Amino acid sequence: MILKLKRSPGIYLVGFMGCGKSTVGAALADEIGWRFVDLDREIETRQGRLIIDIFETHGEPAFRQIESDAIQQLIKDTHRGRATVAALGGGAFTWPGNRERLDDSGVTIWLDVPFARIESRIASQTHRPLARDAKRFRELFDSRRQTYSTADYTIPFDSDDPQDAVQAIQALHLLG
Numbered sequence: 001m002i003l004k005l006k007r008s009p010g011i012y013l014v015g016f017m018g019c020g021k022s023t024v025g026a027a028l029a030d031e032i033g034w035r036f037v038d039l040d041r042e043i044e045t046r047q048g049r050l051i052i053d054i055f056e057t058h059g060e061p062a063f064r065q066i067e068s069d070a071i072q073q074l075i076k077d078t079h080r081g082r083a084t085v086a087a088l089g090g091g092a093f094t095w096p097g098n099r100e101r102l103d104d105s106g107v108t109i110w111l112d113v114p115f116a117r118i119e120s121r122i123a124s125q126t127h128r129p130l131a132r133d134a135k136r137f138r139e140l141f142d143s144r145r146q147t148y149s150t151a152d153y154t155i156p157f158d159s160d161d162p163q164d165a166v167q168a169i170q171a172l173h174l175l176g
Contacts, residue, residue, distance in 0.1 A: 011174065013111060018118040018119075020111055020121075021088065035083065036086075040089050079105065110155065115141050155169060
C-alpha cells in the first residue's frame with residue numbers, strides 16, 4: 001500500500017459530471033472491501049433536498065461551501081482510519097481549497113472520459129443545472145480539464161463498462 005493511503009485511506013474519484021465516478025466508485029469499493037460514498041448523495045441526505053434545489057435557491061457558491069464542508073467531514077473520517085472510496089461532484093476538485101485538502105488526505109484519481117461520451121450519457125438528464133446550456137457545458141468541460149489533470153493518477157476511460165475503469169485503477173497497485 002502506498003504511504004498516502006496508509007496515513008489516510010481515501011481514494012477520491014474526480015472528473016466531469018457524467019464520467020462514471022459513482023458507478024466506478026461503487027464497483028471499486030465493492031471489489032476492495034472499502035465503504036463507498038457518493039458525495040452528492042451524501043449532501044442531499046444531509047441537506048434534505050436535491051442539489052438542483054440548492055443551486056436554484058441559493059446559487060453555486062452556497063452549494064460549493066456545503067460541498068467543501070462535506071469534503072472536510074469525509075477527510076476526517078479517512079484520517080480516523082475509515083477506508084473509503086468517494087465519488088466527488090464534478091466541480092468539487094476544482095473549487096478553491098478542496099484539491100489541496102484532498103491531495104493531503106489520500107489518493108485522487110481522474111476518470112478522463114471524452115466529451116462525446118459524457119454528452120451522450122447526460123443528454124436526457126434534467127437534474128444537472130450546469131448542463132442546461134450546451135455551449136456553456138462544453139466550455140465548462142474544457143476549463144476543468146487542466147485542474148483534473150493535477151490528480152495523482154489519470155485513468156483514460158472511454159467505455160460504458162465500469163469494470164474497465166476498476167481494472168485500470170487496480171492495475172495502479174495502490175493497495176500493494
